[in-house]
Amino acid sequence: MNHDAAIRLFAKTLQNVEQWMDKAAAHAKAKSFDVDVLAQMRLAPDQFPFARQVQSACDQAKYAAAYLGGKEPPSHPDTEQTVAELRQRIHKCLGFLETVGPKDLTGAEDRKVSPPWLGGKWLRGDDYLVHVALPNFFFHATMAYAILRHNGVDLGKMDYIGSLPARDA
Protein backbone atom coordinates (compact mmCIF):
# COMPACT_ATOMS: atom_id res chain seq x y z
CA MET A 1 0.00 0.00 0.00
CA ASN A 2 1.56 3.29 -1.00
CA HIS A 3 1.01 6.64 0.67
CA ASP A 4 -1.11 7.94 -2.19
CA ALA A 5 -3.54 5.04 -1.66
CA ALA A 6 -3.88 6.07 1.99
CA ILE A 7 -4.67 9.70 1.09
CA ARG A 8 -7.22 8.54 -1.50
CA LEU A 9 -8.78 6.26 1.16
CA PHE A 10 -9.21 9.28 3.44
CA ALA A 11 -10.82 11.23 0.58
CA LYS A 12 -13.19 8.38 -0.28
CA THR A 13 -14.21 8.00 3.36
CA LEU A 14 -14.86 11.75 3.76
CA GLN A 15 -17.13 11.54 0.71
CA ASN A 16 -18.92 8.68 2.49
CA VAL A 17 -19.27 10.89 5.60
CA GLU A 18 -21.01 13.51 3.50
CA GLN A 19 -23.46 10.86 2.30
CA TRP A 20 -24.24 9.98 5.93
CA MET A 21 -25.35 13.60 6.24
CA ASP A 22 -27.88 13.01 3.45
CA LYS A 23 -29.31 10.15 5.52
CA ALA A 24 -29.20 12.32 8.65
CA ALA A 25 -31.19 15.01 6.81
CA ALA A 26 -33.76 12.43 5.65
CA HIS A 27 -34.11 11.13 9.22
CA ALA A 28 -34.52 14.66 10.64
CA LYS A 29 -37.17 15.44 8.04
CA ALA A 30 -39.10 12.21 8.73
CA LYS A 31 -39.02 12.89 12.47
CA SER A 32 -39.59 16.66 12.10
CA PHE A 33 -36.51 17.86 13.95
CA ASP A 34 -33.77 20.28 12.93
CA VAL A 35 -30.90 18.27 11.45
CA ASP A 36 -28.39 20.68 13.01
CA VAL A 37 -29.32 19.32 16.45
CA LEU A 38 -27.25 16.27 15.47
CA ALA A 39 -24.12 18.42 15.09
CA GLN A 40 -23.96 18.78 18.89
CA MET A 41 -24.82 15.19 19.86
CA ARG A 42 -22.27 13.11 21.77
CA LEU A 43 -22.01 9.52 23.04
CA ALA A 44 -20.59 10.68 26.38
CA PRO A 45 -20.62 14.11 28.05
CA ASP A 46 -16.81 14.39 27.98
CA GLN A 47 -16.51 13.38 24.34
CA PHE A 48 -16.41 15.49 21.15
CA PRO A 49 -19.81 16.06 19.50
CA PHE A 50 -20.55 15.07 15.89
CA ALA A 51 -19.33 18.40 14.44
CA ARG A 52 -15.94 18.07 16.14
CA GLN A 53 -15.63 14.43 15.05
CA VAL A 54 -16.08 15.51 11.42
CA GLN A 55 -13.63 18.39 11.87
CA SER A 56 -11.11 16.01 13.45
CA ALA A 57 -11.44 13.43 10.66
CA CYS A 58 -10.84 16.24 8.14
CA ASP A 59 -7.80 17.41 10.09
CA GLN A 60 -6.27 13.95 10.29
CA ALA A 61 -6.58 13.64 6.51
CA LYS A 62 -5.30 17.18 5.91
CA TYR A 63 -2.25 16.85 8.16
CA ALA A 64 -1.37 13.40 6.79
CA ALA A 65 -1.44 14.77 3.23
CA ALA A 66 0.57 17.85 4.21
CA TYR A 67 3.19 16.11 6.36
CA LEU A 68 3.66 13.15 4.02
CA GLY A 69 3.51 15.27 0.87
CA GLY A 70 5.87 17.99 2.12
CA LYS A 71 3.25 20.75 1.87
CA GLU A 72 2.16 23.48 4.26
CA PRO A 73 -1.16 22.43 5.88
CA PRO A 74 -3.82 25.06 5.11
CA SER A 75 -5.65 26.59 8.09
CA HIS A 76 -9.23 25.33 8.44
CA PRO A 77 -10.61 26.86 11.69
CA ASP A 78 -13.17 24.76 13.61
CA THR A 79 -16.03 27.23 13.23
CA GLU A 80 -18.66 24.94 11.71
CA GLN A 81 -21.98 24.77 13.62
CA THR A 82 -24.37 23.34 11.04
CA VAL A 83 -24.49 20.28 8.83
CA ALA A 84 -24.30 22.55 5.76
CA GLU A 85 -21.10 24.09 7.13
CA LEU A 86 -19.66 20.64 7.87
CA ARG A 87 -20.25 19.70 4.24
CA GLN A 88 -18.25 22.78 3.22
CA ARG A 89 -15.47 21.76 5.60
CA ILE A 90 -15.29 18.34 3.92
CA HIS A 91 -15.17 20.01 0.49
CA LYS A 92 -12.32 22.30 1.60
CA CYS A 93 -10.41 19.28 2.90
CA LEU A 94 -11.03 17.26 -0.27
CA GLY A 95 -9.82 20.22 -2.33
CA PHE A 96 -6.52 20.21 -0.44
CA LEU A 97 -6.14 16.43 -0.67
CA GLU A 98 -6.40 16.75 -4.46
CA THR A 99 -3.36 19.04 -4.51
CA VAL A 100 -1.19 16.30 -2.99
CA GLY A 101 -0.38 13.69 -5.60
CA PRO A 102 1.76 10.57 -6.00
CA LYS A 103 4.81 12.65 -6.95
CA ASP A 104 4.62 14.71 -3.73
CA LEU A 105 4.33 11.50 -1.73
CA THR A 106 7.38 9.80 -3.22
CA GLY A 107 9.76 9.06 -0.36
CA ALA A 108 7.12 9.96 2.23
CA GLU A 109 8.12 6.97 4.35
CA ASP A 110 11.45 8.61 5.19
CA ARG A 111 10.20 12.14 5.89
CA LYS A 112 10.70 13.46 9.42
CA VAL A 113 7.23 14.29 10.73
CA SER A 114 7.29 16.53 13.78
CA PRO A 115 3.80 17.81 14.66
CA PRO A 116 3.69 20.43 17.47
CA TRP A 117 1.99 18.00 19.91
CA LEU A 118 5.07 15.73 19.82
CA GLY A 119 6.98 18.44 21.66
CA GLY A 120 10.11 18.36 19.54
CA LYS A 121 10.20 14.62 18.93
CA TRP A 122 9.49 13.19 15.48
CA LEU A 123 8.17 10.15 13.65
CA ARG A 124 9.24 8.62 10.35
CA GLY A 125 6.61 9.30 7.67
CA ASP A 126 5.73 5.61 7.60
CA ASP A 127 5.27 5.50 11.35
CA TYR A 128 3.15 8.67 11.28
CA LEU A 129 0.80 7.11 8.74
CA VAL A 130 0.55 3.77 10.57
CA HIS A 131 0.51 4.85 14.22
CA VAL A 132 -1.18 8.26 14.02
CA ALA A 133 -3.02 9.10 10.79
CA LEU A 134 -4.77 5.83 9.97
CA PRO A 135 -6.08 4.96 13.47
CA ASN A 136 -7.00 8.56 14.30
CA PHE A 137 -8.75 9.22 11.00
CA PHE A 138 -10.91 6.11 11.30
CA PHE A 139 -11.50 6.77 14.98
CA HIS A 140 -13.16 10.12 14.24
CA ALA A 141 -14.99 8.90 11.11
CA THR A 142 -16.38 5.92 13.04
CA MET A 143 -17.36 8.10 16.01
CA ALA A 144 -19.24 10.43 13.64
CA TYR A 145 -21.01 7.35 12.24
CA ALA A 146 -21.68 5.96 15.74
CA ILE A 147 -23.25 9.23 16.92
CA LEU A 148 -25.65 9.32 13.95
CA ARG A 149 -26.39 5.60 14.32
CA HIS A 150 -27.11 5.98 18.03
CA ASN A 151 -29.55 8.78 17.18
CA GLY A 152 -31.57 6.68 14.78
CA VAL A 153 -30.08 7.59 11.39
CA ASP A 154 -30.52 4.66 9.00
CA LEU A 155 -26.87 3.80 8.36
CA GLY A 156 -25.38 0.41 7.54
CA LYS A 157 -21.89 -0.95 7.05
CA MET A 158 -21.87 -0.32 3.31
CA ASP A 159 -22.48 3.39 3.94
CA TYR A 160 -19.28 3.33 5.92
CA ILE A 161 -17.22 1.33 3.44
CA GLY A 162 -18.54 2.77 0.17
CA SER A 163 -17.73 1.25 -3.20
CA LEU A 164 -15.12 -1.49 -3.67
CA PRO A 165 -12.83 -1.89 -6.69
CA ALA A 166 -13.86 -5.57 -7.06
CA ARG A 167 -12.96 -7.35 -10.31
CA ASP A 168 -14.77 -10.07 -12.21
CA ALA A 169 -13.36 -13.57 -12.20
Place this chain on the structure above:
Amino acid sequence: MNHDAAIRLFAKTLQNVEQWMDKAAAHAKAKSFDVDVLAQMRLAPDQFPFARQVQSACDQAKYAAAYLGGKEPPSHPDTEQTVAELRQRIHKCLGFLETVGPKDLTGAEDRKVSPPWLGGKWLRGDDYLVHVALPNFFFHATMAYAILRHNGVDLGKMDYIGSLPARDA
Protein backbone atom coordinates in the same frame (compact mmCIF):
# COMPACT_ATOMS: atom_id res chain seq x y z
CA MET B 1 3.73 1.49 4.45
CA ASN B 2 4.25 -2.20 3.85
CA HIS B 3 1.77 -4.96 4.52
CA ASP B 4 3.68 -6.23 7.53
CA ALA B 5 3.32 -2.78 9.18
CA ALA B 6 -0.45 -3.03 8.70
CA ILE B 7 -0.64 -6.47 10.34
CA ARG B 8 1.53 -5.24 13.25
CA LEU B 9 -0.80 -2.22 13.59
CA PHE B 10 -3.77 -4.58 13.93
CA ALA B 11 -1.88 -6.58 16.57
CA LYS B 12 -0.94 -3.46 18.52
CA THR B 13 -4.52 -2.21 18.45
CA LEU B 14 -5.91 -5.55 19.64
CA GLN B 15 -3.49 -5.36 22.55
CA ASN B 16 -4.90 -1.90 23.27
CA VAL B 17 -8.45 -3.37 23.15
CA GLU B 18 -7.46 -5.84 25.83
CA GLN B 19 -6.26 -2.95 27.99
CA TRP B 20 -9.65 -1.27 27.60
CA MET B 21 -11.06 -4.42 29.23
CA ASP B 22 -8.84 -3.76 32.26
CA LYS B 23 -10.45 -0.32 32.55
CA ALA B 24 -13.90 -1.84 31.98
CA ALA B 25 -13.23 -4.28 34.85
CA ALA B 26 -12.11 -1.43 37.13
CA HIS B 27 -15.26 0.54 36.25
CA ALA B 28 -17.50 -2.47 36.90
CA LYS B 29 -15.83 -3.08 40.24
CA ALA B 30 -16.16 0.59 41.29
CA LYS B 31 -19.86 0.59 40.32
CA SER B 32 -20.49 -2.94 41.66
CA PHE B 33 -21.84 -4.48 38.48
CA ASP B 34 -20.83 -7.63 36.60
CA VAL B 35 -18.30 -6.65 33.90
CA ASP B 36 -19.80 -9.25 31.57
CA VAL B 37 -22.93 -7.11 31.26
CA LEU B 38 -20.82 -4.86 29.02
CA ALA B 39 -20.27 -7.71 26.56
CA GLN B 40 -23.91 -7.40 25.44
CA MET B 41 -24.18 -3.61 25.34
CA ARG B 42 -24.92 -1.85 22.02
CA LEU B 43 -25.24 1.74 20.80
CA ALA B 44 -28.34 0.90 18.76
CA PRO B 45 -30.75 -2.07 18.98
CA ASP B 46 -29.89 -3.23 15.43
CA GLN B 47 -26.13 -3.00 15.94
CA PHE B 48 -23.60 -5.60 17.10
CA PRO B 49 -22.92 -5.66 20.87
CA PHE B 50 -19.44 -5.20 22.35
CA ALA B 51 -18.59 -8.92 22.19
CA ARG B 52 -19.36 -9.09 18.48
CA GLN B 53 -17.38 -5.89 17.81
CA VAL B 54 -14.32 -7.46 19.40
CA GLN B 55 -14.87 -10.72 17.49
CA SER B 56 -15.24 -8.75 14.25
CA ALA B 57 -12.07 -6.71 14.83
CA CYS B 58 -10.21 -9.99 15.46
CA ASP B 59 -11.66 -11.48 12.27
CA GLN B 60 -10.68 -8.49 10.15
CA ALA B 61 -7.10 -8.80 11.40
CA LYS B 62 -7.08 -12.59 10.98
CA TYR B 63 -8.45 -12.59 7.45
CA ALA B 64 -6.15 -9.76 6.35
CA ALA B 65 -3.12 -11.68 7.63
CA ALA B 66 -4.33 -14.92 6.02
CA TYR B 67 -5.35 -13.48 2.65
CA LEU B 68 -2.33 -11.20 2.29
CA GLY B 69 0.10 -13.77 3.67
CA GLY B 70 -1.17 -16.68 1.59
CA LYS B 71 -2.18 -18.74 4.64
CA GLU B 72 -5.33 -20.65 5.51
CA PRO B 73 -7.35 -18.58 8.03
CA PRO B 74 -7.85 -20.61 11.23
CA SER B 75 -11.43 -21.09 12.44
CA HIS B 76 -12.29 -18.98 15.50
CA PRO B 77 -16.01 -19.54 16.21
CA ASP B 78 -17.91 -16.59 17.73
CA THR B 79 -18.77 -18.35 20.98
CA GLU B 80 -17.38 -15.81 23.48
CA GLN B 81 -19.88 -14.54 26.07
CA THR B 82 -17.66 -13.07 28.76
CA VAL B 83 -14.87 -10.54 28.92
CA ALA B 84 -12.46 -13.30 29.98
CA GLU B 85 -13.41 -15.28 26.87
CA LEU B 86 -12.96 -12.18 24.68
CA ARG B 87 -9.44 -11.80 26.05
CA GLN B 88 -8.77 -15.39 24.98
CA ARG B 89 -10.14 -14.62 21.52
CA ILE B 90 -7.72 -11.72 21.19
CA HIS B 91 -4.84 -13.96 22.31
CA LYS B 92 -5.79 -16.61 19.71
CA CYS B 93 -5.88 -13.95 17.02
CA LEU B 94 -2.54 -12.44 18.10
CA GLY B 95 -1.02 -15.94 18.05
CA PHE B 96 -2.07 -16.35 14.42
CA LEU B 97 -0.86 -12.88 13.43
CA GLU B 98 2.57 -13.81 14.75
CA THR B 99 2.77 -16.71 12.31
CA VAL B 100 2.47 -14.32 9.35
CA GLY B 101 5.74 -12.49 8.81
CA PRO B 102 7.32 -10.09 6.34
CA LYS B 103 8.40 -12.97 4.07
CA ASP B 104 4.86 -14.32 3.76
CA LEU B 105 3.65 -10.81 2.92
CA THR B 106 6.12 -10.19 0.12
CA GLY B 107 4.14 -9.52 -3.04
CA ALA B 108 0.88 -9.30 -1.07
CA GLU B 109 -0.20 -6.28 -3.14
CA ASP B 110 -0.64 -8.49 -6.22
CA ARG B 111 -2.42 -11.43 -4.58
CA LYS B 112 -5.95 -12.17 -5.77
CA VAL B 113 -8.16 -11.90 -2.69
CA SER B 114 -11.56 -13.51 -3.15
CA PRO B 115 -13.47 -13.76 0.14
CA PRO B 116 -16.76 -15.71 -0.03
CA TRP B 117 -18.88 -12.57 0.47
CA LEU B 118 -17.55 -11.12 -2.82
CA GLY B 119 -19.52 -13.83 -4.66
CA GLY B 120 -16.78 -14.89 -7.04
CA LYS B 121 -15.31 -11.44 -7.62
CA TRP B 122 -11.87 -10.52 -6.28
CA LEU B 123 -9.72 -7.65 -5.11
CA ARG B 124 -6.01 -7.03 -5.51
CA GLY B 125 -4.22 -7.56 -2.18
CA ASP B 126 -3.49 -3.85 -2.01
CA ASP B 127 -7.13 -2.95 -2.59
CA TYR B 128 -8.26 -5.49 0.00
CA LEU B 129 -6.02 -3.91 2.63
CA VAL B 130 -7.04 -0.33 1.78
CA HIS B 131 -10.74 -0.67 1.03
CA VAL B 132 -11.73 -3.59 3.29
CA ALA B 133 -9.29 -4.55 6.05
CA LEU B 134 -8.14 -1.15 7.35
CA PRO B 135 -11.52 0.64 7.49
CA ASN B 136 -13.36 -2.44 8.78
CA PHE B 137 -10.80 -3.26 11.43
CA PHE B 138 -10.84 0.27 12.84
CA PHE B 139 -14.61 0.43 12.53
CA HIS B 140 -15.06 -2.50 14.91
CA ALA B 141 -12.24 -1.48 17.25
CA THR B 142 -13.66 2.05 17.52
CA MET B 143 -17.20 0.75 18.04
CA ALA B 144 -15.94 -1.47 20.87
CA TYR B 145 -14.30 1.63 22.38
CA ALA B 146 -17.43 3.74 21.81
CA ILE B 147 -19.66 1.19 23.57
CA LEU B 148 -17.40 1.14 26.65
CA ARG B 149 -17.05 4.93 26.59
CA HIS B 150 -20.81 5.40 26.34
CA ASN B 151 -21.21 3.15 29.38
CA GLY B 152 -18.90 5.20 31.54
CA VAL B 153 -15.58 3.38 31.20
CA ASP B 154 -12.74 5.85 31.75
CA LEU B 155 -11.11 5.69 28.30
CA GLY B 156 -9.21 8.43 26.50
CA LYS B 157 -7.64 8.82 23.10
CA MET B 158 -4.23 7.54 24.19
CA ASP B 159 -5.85 4.26 25.29
CA TYR B 160 -6.99 3.92 21.70
CA ILE B 161 -3.71 4.90 20.05
CA GLY B 162 -1.25 3.23 22.44
CA SER B 163 2.47 3.88 22.31
CA LEU B 164 4.15 5.79 19.47
CA PRO B 165 7.63 5.10 18.06
CA ALA B 166 8.61 8.78 18.46
CA ARG B 167 12.28 9.67 18.18
CA ASP B 168 14.31 12.33 19.90
CA ALA B 169 15.42 15.33 17.90
